[in-house]
Amino acid sequence: MFRKSTNKTQLGIFSSPNLYLSGRSESFYEKKDAWHNLFRVHVISRIDESIFKPLFTEQTGSPNASVRVLIGMMILKEGNGWSDQQLFEHCRFNLLVRRALGLVNMDDAIPTESTYYLFRKRIVEYEKANTINLFEKTFSSVTAGQVSDFNVSGKSIRMDSKLLGSNIAWLSRYELIHETLRLFCQDVKDTLITHSLSPSETMLVENLLKEKGNKVVYRSTHDEVKTKIQELGWLTYKLIQFFNSSSSKHYLTLNRVFSDQFIVDENKIVIARSKEEISSQSVQSPHDTDCHYRNKDGNQVKGYSINVTESCDKQELNLITHVDVNVVTTPDNDFLQNSINETKEIIVNAIENLHADGAYHSSGNQEFCRKENIDLIINAIQGPKGRYDLFLDKDNQLTVVDTITNETVIAKKQNNEDKWRIKTAEHYRYFTTKEITACSLRRKIDAIPQEILNIRNNVEATIFQLGFHYNNSKSRYRGLIKHKMWANIRCLWVNFVRIVMLNPITMKINRFFQINNPKTKFIFAIEVAIINFKVFLLEPKNNYRKTQFV
Numbered sequence: 001m002f003r004k005s006t007n008k009t010q011l012g013i014f015s016s017p018n019l020y021l022s023g024r025s026e027s028f029y030e031k032k033d034a035w036h037n038l039f040r041v042h043v044i045s046r047i048d049e050s051i052f053k054p055l056f057t058e059q060t061g062s063p064n065a066s067v068r069v070l071i072g073m074m075i076l077k078e079g080n081g082w083s084d085q086q087l088f089e090h091c092r093f094n095l096l097v098r099r100a101l102g103l104v105n106m107d108d109a110i111p112t113e114s115t116y117y118l119f120r121k122r123i124v125e126y127e128k129a130n131t132i133n134l135f136e137k138t139f140s141s142v143t144a145g146q147v148s149d150f151n152v153s154g155k156s157i158r159m160d161s162k163l164l165g166s167n168i169a170w171l172s173r174y175e176l177i178h179e180t181l182r183l184f185c186q187d188v189k190d191t192l193i194t195h196s197l198s199p200s201e202t203m204l205v206e207n208l209l210k211e212k213g214n215k216v217v218y219r220s221t222h223d224e225v226k227t228k229i230q231e232l233g234w235l236t237y238k239l240i241q242f243f244n245s246s247s248s249k250h251y252l253t254l255n256r257v258f259s260d261q262f263i264v265d266e267n268k269i270v271i272a273r274s275k276e277e278i279s280s281q282s283v284q285s286p287h288d289t290d291c292h293y294r295n296k297d298g299n300q301v302k303g304y305s306i307n308v309t310e311s312c313d314k315q316e317l318n319l320i321t322h323v324d325v326n327v328v329t330t331p332d333n334d335f336l337q338n339s340i341n342e343t344k345e346i347i348v349n350a351i352e353n354l355h356a357d358g359a360y361h362s363s364g365n366q367e368f369c370r371k372e373n374i375d376l377i378i379n380a381i382q383g384p385k386g387r388y389d390l391f392l393d394k395d396n397q398l399t400v401v402d403t404i405t406n407e408t409v410i411a412k413k414q415n416n417e418d419k420w421r422i423k424t425a426e427h428y429r430y431f432t433t434k435e436i437t438a439c440s441l442r443r444k445i446d447a448i449p450q451e452i453l454n455i456r457n458n459v460e461a462t463i464f465q466l467g468f469h470y471n472n473s474k475s476r477y478r479g480l481i482k483h484k485m486w487a488n489i490r491c492l493w494v495n496f497v498r499i500v501m502l503n504p505i506t507m508k509i510n511r512f513f514q515i516n517n518p519k520t521k522f523i524f525a526i527e528v529a530i531i532n533f534k535v536f537l538l539e540p541k542n543n544y545r546k547t548q549f550v
């Protein structure tokens with residue numbers, strides 16, 4: 001049965017680290033605005049352990065370690081780019097890391113490796129069974145508390161996406177079929193002898209189990225590889241008929257690969273599909289069946305697309321409000337509506353402006369933002385600019401301006417159709433409502449000042465920080481669920497770093513102007529003056545400019 005861990009800690013008489021620290025070491029250890037104490041206050045203490053209650057039932061038992069500590073360990077691991085070994089070394093022997101996790105005594109035990117891995121496994125299995133992302137709930141809960149405490153407005157938000165490769169090898173077509181079939185045959189090799197395979201098919205299975213596909217490709221010609229693909233296709237078709245999904249955990253993958261790569265004609269002959277027929281959503285690796293393939297401006301990725309939404313108001317602190325992960329073939333405009341709805345649950349104020357690039361534009365998104373009273377500010381729209389400039393007035397009359405000849409023509413509306421046409425030298429040219437809307441949007445974008453358009457550009461720094469430890473744009477993980485976990489954990493860390501970097505004086509000033517009580521304002525003014533004085537004493541040689549209220 002689930003049981004919450006206490007959020008309060010008690011110092012031991014003989015096990016407190018303070019007994020062994022002195023001077024500046026003790027001062028930094030106890031410093032309230034040091035990173036380890038801020039992490040404990042603004043991240044660890046905000047984690048709602050009840051979110052993970054479904055993972056612990058009467059059958060599975062109660063957690064044998066603090067859920068807060070387990071999640072905190074994951075955040076520190078992804079934040080610092082540690083390996084699992086480095087993580088446990090720091091948790092056992094680094095006083096600041098232990099303090100950050102709320103382990104304030106020297107004899108406070110950390111979770112064991114098996115407990116840590118089992119917890120992650122349960123999260124993955126729970127989402128597979130219930131399609132509920134517990135880490136997304138945790139991110140929303142923690143971020144909502146941070147937004148409230150630091151008065152993050154959220155009237156203006158921006159978003160951008162990043163493509164991230166899965167931790168898989170790039171396989172050729174033959175290698176993919178070979179590897180998938182090899183994994184399946186390994187699972188059912190003890191029962192293969194009971195099925196009617198011909199001697200040549202039996203030998204083919206034996207060769208599959210002996211070596212990997214890249215070795216076969218290395219020593220074979222192009223024509224030989226095509227012949228081998230046909231042989232594997234027939235063997236796959238035969239095995240699929242013999243076995244069922246209970247025979248092997250790789251059966252469904254083998255079935256998908258066969259459907260992606262082959263067709264069976266009316267004469268029961270297996271034929272390999274042409275490359276043009278194979279979808280980008282086909283299986284890319286038997287070790288990660290979730291990932292798809294995408295070629296974006298020459299950037300070829302087999303993996304996932306990650307969409308980040310953050311506040312961008314003119315204030316000291318802006319936080320990531322939502323991160324969404326989907327297969328790499330997902331277009332950017334599919335992320336917009338869900339990201340706005342999730343952000344609305346976190347921020348304090350209503351969203352007024354959304355800054356994004358042209359990939360987020362669609363008629364559906366424009367209509368959605370209009371209904372939500374959100375000004376969708378995009379810096380461009382996809383597709384080349386047309387030859388004609390279109391102006392539709394209130395009377396539904398369309399004026400067409402030829403940008404090459406500067407000729408102006410009144411278009412004729414077609415009866416009972418949402419179309420207009422003009423007569424050109426060669427033929428009639430028709431215009432639809434979609435073209436008219438796009439033309440109007442281009443004029444609107446051209447009229448936006450450059451300083452407004454530049455607001456979106458800064459989100460690219462957030463995208464860089466998100467994948468900071470993956471310079472080759474390839475992650476350590478496989479599967480959509482694990483990438484969702486990673487993205488939410490990484491964004492928790494990015495938000496925390498922004499809080500650490502926040503100037504305490506600026507925090508006081510922001511809160512000063514948000515308070516209407518004169519007595520409270522006077523107290524805040526005194527606190528700012530004290531901070532100024534402390535900084536002056538600590539850094540007398542620095543060129544420090546005092547903060548003043550105007």
